Amino acid sequence: MRAVNRLQDKVALVTGAARGMGRSHCVRLAEEGADIIAVDLETAAEELDETARLVDDLGRRCVTSFADVRVGTSLDNAVEHGVSQLGGLDIIVANAGIYADLAPSWELSDVAWQRTIDINVTGTWLTVKAAAPYLGSGGSIVIISSTNGIKGGASTAHYSSSKHAVVGLARTLANELGPLGIRVNTVHPGSVATPMILNTAVFAKLRPDLPNPTQQDAAVALAERNLLPVPWVDPVDVSNAVLFLASDESRYVTGTQVVVDAGLTQKV
Ligand SMILES: NC(=O)c1ccc[n+]([C@@H]2O[C@H](COP(=O)([O-])OP(=O)(O)OC[C@H]3O[C@@H](n4cnc5c(N)ncnc54)[C@H](O)[C@@H]3O)[C@@H](O)[C@H]2O)c1
Known part of the structure; x- marks a missing residue:
């Protein structure tokens, strides 16, 4: 992909950056001139290093940190470390999430329900809570939801509930942060070719x-x-939507949902 520097010298935080779409967002934003704060679990250390190497190969800086998005203090430390290394923060991509333990609602275990809500909803809120205070006017927050944040799906009560919940979070944040010139939007991928599916x-x-x-x-x-x-769509197709929402090309787009799903949500 040819770089046109739409994010020249911006700094972007990406959670779940070790693989899949998170890695793709890091690379795509770096191709456009951004430095990256890449956060993932310690268990994904090797893959996170590979993400950093790919960003580095593009001539951009990548500061990696381990954090579980369920733990606010670990996110606080990761963001503080990244900002101190890279000099600021302009973009938040709350991407980390899980899609696991699929079962009909009445068979879903309490543990599976809570784990999904904790990572996909609370983790997204804690990510924004840790990082939003560093944003200034022109900042952009992109929250990764799903087509399951628009419609339901069999055996996904926990996942669909979590992905609808972050839309409410994004709409609220858009109201809170709009007066400060900070935009907040959700991206809704359909099936994407990553290890998740x-x-x-x-x-x-x-x-x-x-x-x-x-x-x-x-x-x-x-x-x-x-x-x-x-x-399915490729991770880069979703990253291109993230790039649009992160860049000034979408400077008057806030509180909305961008769907990248090959038509999944519209099929009758
Ligand atoms: N793949 C799809 O078809 C699809 C479709 C719609 C939405 N999504 C969403 O896109 C996002 C990225 O998904 P993906 O397909 O790249 O998944 P993936 O499983 O390939 O990658 C997810 C990443 O998140 C990290 N992660 C998981 N739990 C974490 C935690 N508690 N703290 C920090 N990091 C954690 C993992 O280590 C991994 O690197 C998720 O929010 C997912 O729900 C995926």
């Missing part, structure tokens, strides 16, 4: 008709959900 547990949910479904089998089921003839 490209795994055997999700393949089995998608193809209960097969004993050991492969990625190709799952792709058939996922493609049926979309208007466009593709099973």
Whole structure:
């Protein structure tokens, strides 16, 4: 992708930066001139290093920190460290999230429900709480929701509830921060080719008709959900929406939802 420096010398915080879309956001924003504060769990240390190497290869700086988004103090430390190294903060991408333990609502365990709410909702709020005080006028907060933040889905009560909840959070933040010139929006990806859905547990949910479904089998089921003839979008397609919302090209866009889903939410 050719860089046009839409984020020249801006600093962006990205949570869940070790892999999947988080890594893609880091790389795409760095391609446009941003330095990155990349945060993820300590268990993802190797992958987080690889994200940092990819940003470094683009000639931008990447400060990595370990933090569990459920723990406010760990986020406070990560943000403080990153800002002290990079000199400020302009963009927050609250991306970390989980999609796990899928089950019908009445079979979902209390633990699975709470873990998803804690990471996807409380973690998003704590991310913004730790980082928003560093933003100034022109700042942008992008919260990663899902098409499950627009419509429900079978066996996703915990996940769909969490992804709807962050829309309420974003709308509230947009009201609170608008007068300060800070924008807040959500991005709603459909199926995206990352480890989150490209795994055997999700393949089995998608193809209960097969004993050991492969990625190709799952792709058939996922493609049926979309208007466009593709099973999923690539992480960079979502990162391009994040880039738009992070940049001044969207300077009057706030409190809204950007959907990148190959038509999933509109299919009848
Ligand atoms: N992949 C999809 O199809 C899809 C679709 C819609 C929305 N999303 C959302 O996009 C975001 C990124 O998803 P992805 O597909 O890249 O997932 P992924 O599983 O590939 O990556 C998620 C990252 O978040 C990190 N993470 C998980 N729990 C954390 C915690 N408690 N603290 C800090 N970091 C944590 C993981 O270590 C990992 O690096 C998530 O919010 C997800 O819900 C994904």
